[in-house]
Amino acid sequence: MSATGATAEVSPAVAARRRPAGFGHLLQAEWTKIRSVRSTTWTLIAFVIVTIGFTALITWVTEANWTGPHAGPRDARALADPTSIIFGVSVYLGQLTLSVLGVLVITTEYSTGVIRASLLAVPKRLPMLLAKIVVFAILVGILAEIVAFGSFFVGSAILHSRVSVSLSDSGILRATIGAGLYLTVFGLFAMGIGTLVRHTAGAISVAVGVAFLLPILAGLLPDTSFWNHLVGYLPEQAGSLVFLVHITSSQTVLSAWEGFGVLCIWAAVLLGLGAYFLQRRDA
Numbered sequence: 001m002s003a004t005g006a007t008a009e010v011s012p013a014v015a016a017r018r019r020p021a022g023f024g025h026l027l028q029a030e031w032t033k034i035r036s037v038r039s040t041t042w043t044l045i046a047f048v049i050v051t052i053g054f055t056a057l058i059t060w061v062t063e064a065n066w067t068g069p070h071a072g073p074r075d076a077r078a079l080a081d082p083t084s085i086i087f088g089v090s091v092y093l094g095q096l097t098l099s100v101l102g103v104l105v106i107t108t109e110y111s112t113g114v115i116r117a118s119l120l121a122v123p124k125r126l127p128m129l130l131a132k133i134v135v136f137a138i139l140v141g142i143l144a145e146i147v148a149f150g151s152f153f154v155g156s157a158i159l160h161s162r163v164s165v166s167l168s169d170s171g172i173l174r175a176t177i178g179a180g181l182y183l184t185v186f187g188l189f190a191m192g193i194g195t196l197v198r199h200t201a202g203a204i205s206v207a208v209g210v211a212f213l214l215p216i217l218a219g220l221l222p223d224t225s226f227w228n229h230l231v232g233y234l235p236e237q238a239g240s241l242v243f244l245v246h247i248t249s250s251q252t253v254l255s256a257w258e259g260f261g262v263l264c265i266w267a268a269v270l271l272g273l274g275a276y277f278l279q280r281r282d283a
Contacts, residue, residue: 026131029121033114034105034135043101048147051094055151058089059158066162081246082165083175086155087148091179091243092211094147095186098140099207102190105136106274107200125278129195133188133271140187145180148243152176171245174256178242181260185267186211189235192270196277211236229253239263 034040062085109115118128152172156165167173190207197203218231231237232253241247241259254262 023127023131026127027135029118030128030131030135033109034132034139037104037108039104039108040101043097043104044143047094047097047101047143050097051090051147052151052154054090054093055086055155056158059085059155063158063162081244082156082159082163083152083172083243083245085159086152086165087175087179087243090151091148091183091240094144095183095211096208098144098183098187099190099211100204101140102136102187103194103200103203103207105132105191106194107198107203110198111200126275129271129275129278133191136191137184137188141180141184144183144187145177148176148180148183151179175243175245178256178260182239182242182263185260185263186235186239189263189267189270192267192272192274195274196270232259233262235263235266239266 109118119125152167159165165172167176189210190203193206193210194200194203197206214234215236218234218237221227221231238254238259239262241254241256242263244256247256
């Protein structure tokens, strides 16, 4: 009698603990984790300030020196492709902050030991990682598009007296949307690196190296058809084509959307490898 009563009393709690968490619950858990970490808030604030701030700075310098001693190639570039001035430096610096966030989203759990609690709550590791990817992609994707359009409107307003540019111009809307997509996928790319490396400093070093050092080293390679094709498929070189309106002759290996597709493949491969080793290695 007492055993039956105990069973009846305990079984709802046991059933609740044993009931597999649905994917919606995993999304909610990952959203709670990502928004409760202070580094997420500060990194996203830095992303907004750096991206829009440098757009304003670079376009203002360009406009202020339009007819001065520094005028010339920069002005010709702004006339030919205003988005290269609006998005050029700011997007590359913005991707640095999102790369850091992409790494921290996964490596912070390893450094604090939270990953063990997560894996105890969700023994199946792939759904947990997928939920983390989805939450990160939605959060960063929405903010990145807002920042991309904000940068465009700020930059085009500053350059308006020198060159007129609007979203209705050929290729401008694609470049603006593409800037947000590029930033989002590069953040996922860095997240894949973090999943593989698991160490914050090491993963950030690799992500920054891919974003900044690799293009510099690629520029030192001989200007031949073979090397141009090879460099054209590197993640940063390929992905950045999506926010350029006019692609130079040295960047004709891929079209804008083909280049973005290559970046997506890079990110998918890294995340796939991260998922594989997440299942194989101990937390």
